[in-house]
Amino acid sequence: MATSKVEGSSSLRHAFGGVLSVFILLLIGVVAFSIRLFSVIKYESVIHEFDPYFNYRVTQFLSKNGIYDFWNWFDDRTWYPLGRVIGGTVYPGLTLTAGTMWKLANSLNIPLSVETVCVFTAPIFSAFAAWATYLLTKEVKGPGAGITAAAILAMVPSYISRSVAGSYDNEAVAIFALIFTFYLYIKTLNTGSLFYATLNSFAYFYMVCSWGGYTFIINLIPMHVLLCIVTGRYSSRLYIAYAPLVVLGTLLAALVPVVGFNAVMTSEHFGSFLVFIIIHVVALVYYIKGILTPRLFKVATTLVLTVGIAVCAVVVAILVALVASSPTKGWSGRSLSLLDPTYASKYIPIIASVSEHQPPTWPSYFMDINVLAFLVPAGIVACFLPLSDASSFAVLYLVTSVYFSGVMVRLMLVLAPAACIMSGIALSEAFGVLTRSMKFHITKYFECSHTEAPAKLGESTSTESSAPLENMTKSDTTEKPEVARKEKVARRKQKKEKELTENAHVKPVSAKKEKRPLVLPLEASIVSVFLLIVLGGLYVLHCVWAAAEAYSAPSIVLTSHSHDGLHVFDDFREAYAWLRHNTEVDDKVASWWDYGYQTTAMANRTVIVDNNTWNNTHIATVGTAMSSPEKAAWEIFNSLDVKYVLVVFGGLVGYPSDDINKFLWMVRIGGGVFPHIKEADYLKDGQYRVDAQATHTMLNCLMYKLSYYRFVETDGKGFDRVRRYEIGKKHFKLTHFEEVFTTHHWMVRIYKLKPQKNRIRGKSRKSKLGSKSTSSKSGGMTHKNPWN
Amino acid sequence: MTTKATRPNKKPIYFPVPPVSFVSSLFPSAINKIKRQNEIESDLISVQLLHQNKIREQIRCAIEMAKSTNDAQLLIQSLRKAYAATPTNLKIIDLYVVYAVATALIQVGYMAIVGSFPFNSFLSGVLSCVGTAVLAVCLRIQVNKDNKEFKDLPPERAFADFILCNLVLHLVIMNFLG
Numbered sequence: 001m002a003t004s005k006v007e008g009s010s011s012l013r014h015a016f017g018g019v020l021s022v023f024i025l026l027l028i029g030v031v032a033f034s035i036r037l038f039s040v041i042k043y044e045s046v047i048h049e050f051d052p053y054f055n056y057r058v059t060q061f062l063s064k065n066g067i068y069d070f071w072n073w074f075d076d077r078t079w080y081p082l083g084r085v086i087g088g089t090v091y092p093g094l095t096l097t098a099g100t101m102w103k104l105a106n107s108l109n110i111p112l113s114v115e116t117v118c119v120f121t122a123p124i125f126s127a128f129a130a131w132a133t134y135l136l137t138k139e140v141k142g143p144g145a146g147i148t149a150a151a152i153l154a155m156v157p158s159y160i161s162r163s164v165a166g167s168y169d170n171e172a173v174a175i176f177a178l179i180f181t182f183y184l185y186i187k188t189l190n191t192g193s194l195f196y197a198t199l200n201s202f203a204y205f206y207m208v209c210s211w212g213g214y215t216f217i218i219n220l221i222p223m224h225v226l227l228c229i230v231t232g233r234y235s236s237r238l239y240i241a242y243a244p245l246v247v248l249g250t251l252l253a254a255l256v257p258v259v260g261f262n263a264v265m266t267s268e269h270f271g272s273f274l275v276f277i278i279i280h281v282v283a284l285v286y287y288i289k290g291i292l293t294p295r296l297f298k299v300a301t302t303l304v305l306t307v308g309i310a311v312c313a314v315v316v317a318i319l320v321a322l323v324a325s326s327p328t329k330g331w332s333g334r335s336l337s338l339l340d341p342t343y344a345s346k347y348i349p350i351i352a353s354v355s356e357h358q359p360p361t362w363p364s365y366f367m368d369i370n371v372l373a374f375l376v377p378a379g380i381v382a383c384f385l386p387l388s389d390a391s392s393f394a395v396l397y398l399v400t401s402v403y404f405s406g407v408m409v410r411l412m413l414v415l416a417p418a419a420c421i422m423s424g425i426a427l428s429e430a431f432g433v434l435t436r437s438m439k440f441h442i443t444k445y446f447e448c449s450h451t452e453a454p455a456k457l458g459e460s461t462s463t464e465s466s467a468p469l470e471n472m473t474k475s476d477t478t479e480k481p482e483v484a485r486k487e488k489v490a491r492r493k494q495k496k497e498k499e500l501t502e503n504a505h506v507k508p509v510s511a512k513k514e515k516r517p518l519v520l521p522l523e524a525s526i527v528s529v530f531l532l533i534v535l536g537g538l539y540v541l542h543c544v545w546a547a548a549e550a551y552s553a554p555s556i557v558l559t560s561h562s563h564d565g566l567h568v569f570d571d572f573r574e575a576y577a578w579l580r581h582n583t584e585v586d587d588k589v590a591s592w593w594d595y596g597y598q599t600t601a602m603a604n605r606t607v608i609v610d611n612n613t614w615n616n617t618h619i620a621t622v623g624t625a626m627s628s629p630e631k632a633a634w635e636i637f638n639s640l641d642v643k644y645v646l647v648v649f650g651g652l653v654g655y656p657s658d659d660i661n662k663f664l665w666m667v668r669i670g671g672g673v674f675p676h677i678k679e680a681d682y683l684k685d686g687q688y689r690v691d692a693q694a695t696h697t698m699l700n701c702l703m704y705k706l707s708y709y710r711f712v713e714t715d716g717k718g719f720d721r722v723r724r725y726e727i728g729k730k731h732f733k734l735t736h737f738e739e740v741f742t743t744h745h746w747m748v749r750i751y752k753l754k755p756q757k758n759r760i761r762g763k764s765r766k767s768k769l770g771s772k773s774t775s776s777k778s779g780g781m782t783h784k785n786p787w788n
Numbered sequence: 789m790t791t792k793a794t795r796p797n798k799k800p801i802y803f804p805v806p807p808v809s810f811v812s813s814l815f816p817s818a819i820n821k822i823k824r825q826n827e828i829e830s831d832l833i834s835v836q837l838l839h840q841n842k843i844r845e846q847i848r849c850a851i852e853m854a855k856s857t858n859d860a861q862l863l864i865q866s867l868r869k870a871y872a873a874t875p876t877n878l879k880i881i882d883l884y885v886v887y888a889v890a891t892a893l894i895q896v897g898y899m900a901i902v903g904s905f906p907f908n909s910f911l912s913g914v915l916s917c918v919g920t921a922v923l924a925v926c927l928r929i930q931v932n933k934d935n936k937e938f939k940d941l942p943p944e945r946a947f948a949d950f951i952l953c954n955l956v957l958h959l960v961i962m963n964f965l966g
Contacts, residue, residue: 192937194926194949198956236929236937244926244953247919251960254911261907283925290934291870292863299859 024147025134029127032154035544036123036164039552045119045166048554050594050611052168053601055094056118058086062099063114070095071257077606078596079618080588080640088257089614093210094173097121122163122172129176130154133420136183139190140390141382141425144432149424155539157546158368158416164547166554171413174211179417181207181217182397185241186390192237194244201248208253215268216414218249220400222275224393229282233389239283246276353665354613360409367546368412371539372419379422382429394421430532434525441522556598558655569653572598575646575748578741579603583644590637591646592626592659592666593619599646608640616673623670626663626703627677633702634736637753645737645751649707651720651727652746658722663703664688691725699729702737706751709734714746881928885921892917912964919957923950 039048047056062070073086102117133153138146153159162171184200187193208214225242228234250272253263263269289297365373376398383391398418405415520528553559558569579589580603588606589599596610609619625636637645650658659666664679671677681697682688690704698704712718712730719726734751741750895913904910930938930946938946 192930192941194923194930194946194953197926198949198953201956236935240926240929243922244919247915247922248953248957248960251912251915251919251957251964254908255960255964261911264911288867292866296859296863296866300863303860303863 021143021147025131025150028130028134028147028150028154031151032127032130033123035155035547036126036160038164038548039554040119040165042548042552043554043557043559045116046554046556047115047118047168048164048166048556049169050555050597052118052166054597054611055168055170056115057597057601058090059095059098059102059118060114061086062095063102067096067099077600077604078610078612079615080606080608082615082618084612084614088260089612091170091210091212091258092256093177093206093208094121094168094170096209097125097173098168118168119166122167122169123165125173125176126154126159126163129159129179129417132176132179132183133417133424136179136186137421137424139183139186140388140394140421141428145425145428147424148428148431149421152372152423152427152539153417153420155543155547156369156372156416156420157543157551158412160543160547161368161551162413164551170211174207174213175413175417177203177207177210178213178217178414182393185221185245186393188241189237189389189393192240194240197240197244198248200241200245201252204245204249205252205255208249208256208259213411213414214253216400216404218253218269219271220397221245222272223400224396225275225279227392227396228389229279231392233392234282234286235389236283238389239279242279243276246272353669357408357410359407360405360412364409364412367550369416369419370542371535372423375423375426376419378426378430379424382425383422394418394425398422427532427536431529434520434529434532437520437525438522438529440519441525569655569745569747571743571745571747573602574743575741575750576602578743579605579644579646579750582741587643588641589644589646590622590625590640590642592622592648592662594662595646595648605644608642616669620670620673623666624674624677626659626666627670627682627701629700630702630705630734630736634753638756643753644740645702645706645753647703647706647749647751649746649749650722651707651711652714654721655747656722658707658747659703660690660707661722666703689725690720690723690727692728694728704729705732705734706737706749709739709749711746875933878928878932881924881931885924885928888917888921888924892921906966908964908966912961912966916957916961919961920954923953923957926950 047053058070061073065073070092071087074083075086076083078084098114098117098121101121102112102114105112105117130150130153134146134150136146137149159175162169163175181200181203184196184203188196188200204214204217207217221242225238228238250263250269253259253269254261288300292300380395380398383395398415398421401411401415401418404411556572560567560569576599579599583589583605585604586606588608589603590608591599593609593611593613596607596612599605599607600610609615609622613619621636621640625633628636648655648658649660650656651660664682667677667679667682671679682695682701684693684695684698690698690708708718708727708729709732711720711727717726718730736754737751738754739749740752742748892914895910895917899910927946927950929935930941930949931943932938
């Protein structure tokens with residue numbers, strides 16, 4: 001009677017728990033979506049940064065022209081005169097997703113514009129990512145840990161920074177694809193079902209479509225398989241989880257044009273093939289071990305080892321020779337710079353110069369993952385009790401992502417889901433232990449007053465268990481203490497049958513002896529639960545603050561608070577609008593590569609270099625032009641058919657990310673290809689300065705002149721608010737360029753190349769009559785090659 | 789291991805040496821000659837013993853090799869016997885796997901002869917063979933009655949999964965074939 005009542009109430013509790021967890025997950029999705037809307041509320045629904053503008057332009061093209069034109073699109077408005085094959089060099093996942101959502105909405109007669117869909121793609125997919133985290137952590141540890149991890153991921157600042165509304169970049173969908181792929185892998189590992197293995201391959205395909213970081217998955221999963229084999233956890237489920245993924249995954253990855261044959265030829269994928277061979281060898285060994293006697297198996301191993309090692313050595317030698325014969329040993333530059341962080345600064349200044357590729361500082365860890373930074377070690381410990389395949393995968397994922405996040409600040413984003421999973425596990429285990437202790441003590445208190453039959457105890461436990469319910473944040477942990485409670489009731493019944501004379505006071509003690517290691521004192525549990533809730537509250541507070549203040553700025557619009565209210569700097573859009581309305585459609589605009597995407601998307605003009613940075617020599621050409629004196633720069637730009645030059649200058653308002661601050665990178669990159677540009681020429685005593693002590697080369701280079709032309713007219717002294725001193729050369733005229741537009745706060749300045757002179761005056765005419773040899777002076781109608 | 793047996797034989801050789809040493813101080817040359825003779829004798833005997841040991845070792849090696857070849861034969865026989873005991877449906881799956889791998893090897897050989905120009909065709913051909921072999925191995929794992937992890941899985945479900953995955957694989961292959 002008592003057991004059936006307990007069972008009935010427990011199944012009701014199960015149902016109640018299920019409904020409650022669905023509601024909680026819905027709320028988590030809503031939180032994830034709304035915490036990313038601060039930028040839309042504070043500024044406007046606009047696309048942020050630089051890279052998202054390119055994605056937005058591609059999505060516009062896709063929505064206008066359809067998918068076949070998109071696959072075959074050759075873009076001639078960038079990288080003039082080279083152009084760019086968009087279909088083959090872009091990761092199509094994000095644009096195809098947003099295009100599909102736009103098409104779906106419009107087919108349902110919901111008239112959303114492409115821009116709205118693009119702006120809100122990231123928050124929607126972050127809600128999906130939170131649900132995927134719930135599924136993944138449920139597979140690793142249990143539903144309670146799943147809900148905690150999902151709640152933490154919905155708000156973690158590191159993920160918010162790259163998926164805020166308006167940040168229409170690859171990571172917005174890629175993180176969801178990453179977590180979902182891992183979930184399906186773990187699900188296949190736990191169930192051994194081939195159906196989930198197929199789904200896993202599809203999720204991996206979606207990940208390959210979305211982001212270049214898919215190489216993380218195709219190297220992490222083989223590492224985990226190897227770890228399982230080495231620690232003796234090989235099982236047939238491991239084979240089913242891994243082998244179909246490699247074959248189907250490689251095929252699907254080769255289907256994406258931007259990856260193509262790299263899926264089988266680059267070193268980033270070789271790890272998966274190696275482990276594919278290893279797992280087949282191990283599977284064969286286990287199979288033979290199963291059908292032979294132990295003695296014969298030993299004989300077989302000695303036979304095979306002697307032959308096998310010889311063959312292996314030969315094969316490995318061939319492979320190593322093949323890979324070592326290529327100069328970068330088969331790895332791409334970006335991957336090499338991940339493994340050897342000093343590689344980029346030595347060999348490829350472009351990769352070293354990207355601000356997102358710098359290593360993170362210590363405070364950024366606490367800013368980006370806050371409380372999780374010290375919950376993660378607790379989670380690692382919780383994963384080891386007990387250790388399963390899934391929890392070993394979670395630990396491996398965390399350790400590798402911590403290493404990579406230390407190399408590049410951009411990869412803190414990959415650390416965020418791992419940290420959330422670990423912290424979710426830690427918090428859920430802690431809550432489980434604490435609430436169990438509290439319930440135990442409370443029922444013990446009630447037991448001491450009721451010394452009757454255990455049936456009544458069963459009732460009292462079921463009624464008393466409902467009391468601590470409001471102390472718990474999730475109802476699924478009631479299952480664990482409930483099971484423990486039922487075990488104790490059963491055990492107590494057995495003891496009552498054995499010793500009838502024993503009173504109820506002694507029984508909880510004996511039962512407590514069996515459970516003693518897992519129960520804490522009551523006061524400690526209550527205080528700990530309260531403190532954990534306060535910790536959670538502090539975390540939420542920090543996340544909301546970070547989302548509102550730190551990560552919601554669309555860098556295209558800047559604001560500052562002054563004594564007379566909010567001041568908005570909209571200079572970038574002002575400049576692009578001017579370009580759009582006051583220049584010819586075919587005019588070429590030269591600027592540093594940071595602004596290429598925005599210029600093509602908003603000003604709709606052809607640019608020379610943009611953020612894709614695939615051609616180092618072309619960027620070095622522009623960098624050399626910016627570092628040369630006016631005449632040489634004019635010649636370089638003229639050879640590229642450039643009409644307008646755009647520079648960003650922050651000296652009047654104190655905007656620190658302007659071109660003068662980025663100028664040394666231009667010198668370094670230019671100097672890497674054209675040796676006549678030497679960095680030392682621009683530094684005085686090793687210091688970079690533009691005041692009166694600056695070098696002659698610095699004061700005469702094009703960047704200086706274009707930034708500070710007529711700057712002295714603003715305040716009479718030429719005080720640069722970013723560098724905080726007066727500039728060196730104040731009064732000068734431009735001979736080869738003319739200023740056509742400067743924005744309201746002098747942040748963007750546009751210059752036009754002056755056409756060549758029709759008449760040659762003075763000295764140059766005499767020398768031209770004398771010899772027709774190459775001279776570096778511009779004049780006459782001949783086009784001279786500026787490179788010799 | 790084998791030198792231990794020779795130790796007791798060596799001792800009697802050195803017995804005449806101590807009495808001779810008293811006299812060697814009086815008549816050095818003659819005693820030296822006797823000493824040298826003794827040494828030569830001892831050398832000869834030790835060489836003989838070494839030779840005997842070598843022969844013994846060789847015989848032992850031959851026995852071991854014979855044992856190992858015998859073992860190898862025994863091994864192959866027991867493998868064959870154990871494999872013959874597997875049920876027929878598993879043997880059919882194994883045959884299918886062997887066929888798929890053989891086709892893949894033939895394709896690789898053909899590529900080595902003819903060159904790899906439409907590389908996507910070569911890749912899709914080889915990967916389709918390897919892929920279907922892998923899926924068949926997964927099916928074998930799931931259908932095998934000795935496998936305790938999958939005893940709740942009905943073999944029809946395993947076969948349906950196998951068909952589904954093969955469908956997906958071949959869809960991708962046809963897309964990639966070019």
